[in-house]
Amino acid sequence: MPGFLKEFFNRNGTGMGLTILLLVLFWTIGLIILPQLSMLDFSFRPNLPPPEIGGPKDVYTLENYQYLVYGPEGGSQDYNSVDLRVFFRTLIAAVCVTIFNLILCYPIAYYLGQSKGNHIRIFAMMLIIPYWINEILRAFALRIIFGETGVLNTIFVGLGIWDTPFDFIRNDIALYAGLGYAYILLMIFPIYNVIESLDHNQIEAARDLGAPWWRIHWRVVIPYAKPGISSGCTMVFMLSAGALAAPQILGGPSSLWFTQLIYQQFNDNNDWPQGAAYAIVLLVTCILFVLAMMRLFKVNMGDIGK
Amino acid sequence: MSELKLTDVAKTYGPVKVLKDINLDIQTGELIVFVGPSGCGKSTLLRMIAGLEKISGGTLEIEGQVMNDVPPAQRGIAMVFQSYALYPHMTVRENMAFALKIAKVPAAEIDAAVKRAAQILQLEPFLDRLPKALSGGQRQRVAIGRAIVRDPKVYLFDEPLSNLDAALRVATRIEIARLKEAMPDSTMIYVTHDQVEAMTLASRIVVLANKGIAQVGTPLELYETPDNEFVAQFIGSPSMNLLPGKITQTGPQTTVQLDGGGVAVSTIPTQPEDQGRSVNVGIRPEDFVLTEDAPVFQGCVDFTEALGEVTLLYFAKEKDDASEAVIAKLPGIQRNLRGQTVSVAAAPEKVHLFSNGQSMRP
Ligand SMILES: Nc1ncnc2c1ncn2[C@@H]1O[C@H](COP(=O)(O)OP(=O)(O)OP(=O)(O)O)[C@@H](O)[C@H]1O
Numbered sequence: 124m125p126g127f128l129k130e131f132f133n134r135n136g137t138g139m140g141l142t143i144l145l146l147v148l149f150w151t152i153g154l155i156i157l158p159q160l161s162m163l164d165f166s167f168r169p170n171l172p173p174p175e176i177g178g179p180k181d182v183y184t185l186e187n188y189q190y191l192v193y194g195p196e197g198g199s200q201d202y203n204s205v206d207l208r209v210f211f212r213t214l215i216a217a218v219c220v221t222i223f224n225l226i227l228c229y230p231i232a233y234y235l236g237q238s239k240g241n242h243i244r245i246f247a248m249m250l251i252i253p254y255w256i257n258e259i260l261r262a263f264a265l266r267i268i269f270g271e272t273g274v275l276n277t278i279f280v281g282l283g284i285w286d287t288p289f290d291f292i293r294n295d296i297a298l299y300a301g302l303g304y305a306y307i308l309l310m311i312f313p314i315y316n317v318i319e320s321l322d323h324n325q326i327e328a329a330r331d332l333g334a335p336w337w338r339i340h341w342r343v344v345i346p347y348a349k350p351g352i353s354s355g356c357t358m359v360f361m362l363s364a365g366a367l368a369a370p371q372i373l374g375g376p377s378s379l380w381f382t383q384l385i386y387q388q389f390n391d392n393n394d395w396p397q398g399a400a401y402a403i404v405l406l407v408t409c410i411l412f413v414l415a416m417m418r419l420f421k422v423n424m425g426d427i428g429k
Numbered sequence: 430m431s432e433l434k435l436t437d438v439a440k441t442y443g444p445v446k447v448l449k450d451i452n453l454d455i456q457t458g459e460l461i462v463f464v465g466p467s468g469c470g471k472s473t474l475l476r477m478i479a480g481l482e483k484i485s486g487g488t489l490e491i492e493g494q495v496m497n498d499v500p501p502a503q504r505g506i507a508m509v510f511q512s513y514a515l516y517p518h519m520t521v522r523e524n525m526a527f528a529l530k531i532a533k534v535p536a537a538e539i540d541a542a543v544k545r546a547a548q549i550l551q552l553e554p555f556l557d558r559l560p561k562a563l564s565g566g567q568r569q570r571v572a573i574g575r576a577i578v579r580d581p582k583v584y585l586f587d588e589p590l591s592n593l594d595a596a597l598r599v600a601t602r603i604e605i606a607r608l609k610e611a612m613p614d615s616t617m618i619y620v621t622h623d624q625v626e627a628m629t630l631a632s633r634i635v636v637l638a639n640k641g642i643a644q645v646g647t648p649l650e651l652y653e654t655p656d657n658e659f660v661a662q663f664i665g666s667p668s669m670n671l672l673p674g675k676i677t678q679t680g681p682q683t684t685v686q687l688d689g690g691g692v693a694v695s696t697i698p699t700q701p702e703d704q705g706r707s708v709n710v711g712i713r714p715e716d717f718v719l720t721e722d723a724p725v726f727q728g729c730v731d732f733t734e735a736l737g738e739v740t741l742l743y744f745a746k747e748k749d750d751a752s753e754a755v756i757a758k759l760p761g762i763q764r765n766l767r768g769q770t771v772s773v774a775a776a777p778e779k780v781h782l783f784s785n786g787q788s789m790r791p
């Protein structure tokens with residue numbers, strides 16, 4: 124038995140340890156790994172009517188993946204430009220949402236983490252309570268704000284600043300706002316957690332050593348908060364790339380999110396293998412992208428857990 | 430020459446007055462120690478000098494220039510923090526070079542300055558380590574090194590040794606004393622809780638209490654001629670005994686009839702109009718000697734502590750009031766005194782007199 128397991132059992136006792144271990148294994152294997160493996164399996168099979176499943180035609184194939192790149196066989200285009208464009212647009216938009224979120228949340232997290240007093244508790248509560256409202260309602264509330272006859276347009280047109288209503292939805296502004304808003308907490312709290320443990324003397328020392336405020340952040344606070352920042356960014360990126368409700372409700376009619384394509388494959392086309400292949404491509408690309416970013420910014424995997 | 434001058438300096442946090450009427454004149458090359466009870470504003474005063482805290486009133490001058498609104502880095506001071514405040518992601522070298530880099534000093538000069546500081550502090554083998562790979566004492570030296578490379582006019586230390594264990598504290602204290610000797614022209618201000626640090630390091634001690642300065646003086650001045658009861662009791666350990674009484678004889682020597690029954694004679698002169706005045710007689714525990722005749726104090730020994738080189742006697746309190754128990758510190762080992770009634774006296778030149786909390790010394 125490896126040392127850490129032995130220590131684990133010593134600490135928790137055999138019965139309790141075994142229970143915990145089984146629960147964790149059930150959770151990771153039964154609820155996460157096995158379903159994902161079956162998805163992976165799906166993605167390599169042709170879409171067959173139920174009687175033919177397990178029959179001679181049910182062989183492993185790459186056609187679902189090829190479809191994403193090349194489109195339907197004998198199609199008019201060399202590449203599946205519609206789906207590919209949606210795919211890359213989704214990734215780029217998710218990166219933008221993440222960066223936007225970071226810029227918005229870092230100052231808030233810094234403020235919360237470094238000031239003392241009861242008002243911090245109230246601030247945190249004000250941040251958390253809106254999340255009791257479910258995602259759909261929040262998204263539709265944003266539609267009320269951004270819609271053609273929504274609050275913003277009524278105000279701006281009423282004040283005479285714009286002549287005609289501005290279409291926030293077609294321009295994806297509503298979508299970005301919705302996605303940004305949806306994951307604010309996931310960005311704020313990891314950063315807040317780290318910054319809260321930053322010794323305020325380090326900031327004062329930097330002031331004493333002559334650093335201007337931006338340099339204090341650049342050289343002292345941000346390097347210290349890096350684990351929190353990377354953990355927040357990873358979560359926000361993954362979740363916005365995989366978001367469905369916000370794009371569905373707030374996205375413009377012409378701009379699909381890749382998850383919407385996946386949803387269509389599963390639901391409208393009833394083509395599970397194709398949907399699974401799309402989902403796997405999205406998942407793997409996101410993971411590779413995150414790993415690459417972590418390498419670029421010299422973040423360790425262990426830091427993410429902080 | 431006056432290096433640093435505080436005139437009527439005050440600090441308020443909103444409606445709360447933390448410090449007021451701070452007047453202090455510090456000469457070049459002095460090592461000034463701030464002491465005082467917890468929360469009396471030592472750190473606040475130091476941080477005001479550093480520029481990390483706004484000065485609410487009065488002026489701060491460094492080398493004759495008013496510095497109230499000058500940013501910290503341009504005051505010619507460098508602060509060493511209690512928690513070291515080293516940057517965990519920077520090596521020792523980068524930590525020490527931080528200020529110079531920000532000041533855009535040429536790389537060669539930075540290198541030379543870091544090397545010189547590392548040499549003084551014996552940090553050369555550690556220059557490329559991260560702070561987490563250093564011991565507490567080494568980290569403390571890096572924090573000091575970060576100040577040294579800037580070659581400041583005034584060094585500020587806020588309880589620099591309080592995170593070290595007892596043995597290391599003594600060693601580092603001696604190192605700081607050596608460092609000060611090696612840099613006779615630099616001025617240092619040092620905040621501490623530790624009396625021994627204050628007594629051994631300071632050229633002058635500033636005792637802070639009740640939002641102001643209780644007394645400024647050399648360590649021995651504070652010990653031998655405290656201006657008031659607060660300083661008398663704050664300096665020295667165990668603290669000075671205060672025994673209430675009435676003056677019965679004035680003149681070049683003063684006699685006091687103590688409420689506890691004894692009689693104390695002091696070399697502090699008094700005027701005839703002081704006759705009958707209520708005073709507190711102050712006697713340090715170590716100034717008591719055992720006596721047979723004419724005791725200043727007589728009481729039952731409630732408890733003893735034998736420390737080897739001295740023995741502390743704690744006398745039983747007469748009444749169960751809030752007053753402190755009288756303590757005597759006798760040289761050597763004194764056996765079998767517990768439970769006995771013991772008489773102690775003190776030489777007249779060791780007897781202090783306080784009226785209304787202030788010393789009656791002219
Ligand atoms: N930001 C603040 N707002 C209000 N009061 C403060 C603030 N900072 C400090 N104080 C008060 O100022 C007083 C002096 O604090 P300071 O930290 O200078 O004490 P100190 O003498 O350094 O104490 P210690 O020996 O415990 O370090 C304290 O009573 C403290 O409560």
Ligand SMILES: [Mg+2]
Pocket residue numbers: 471472473
């Ligand atoms: Mg303090």
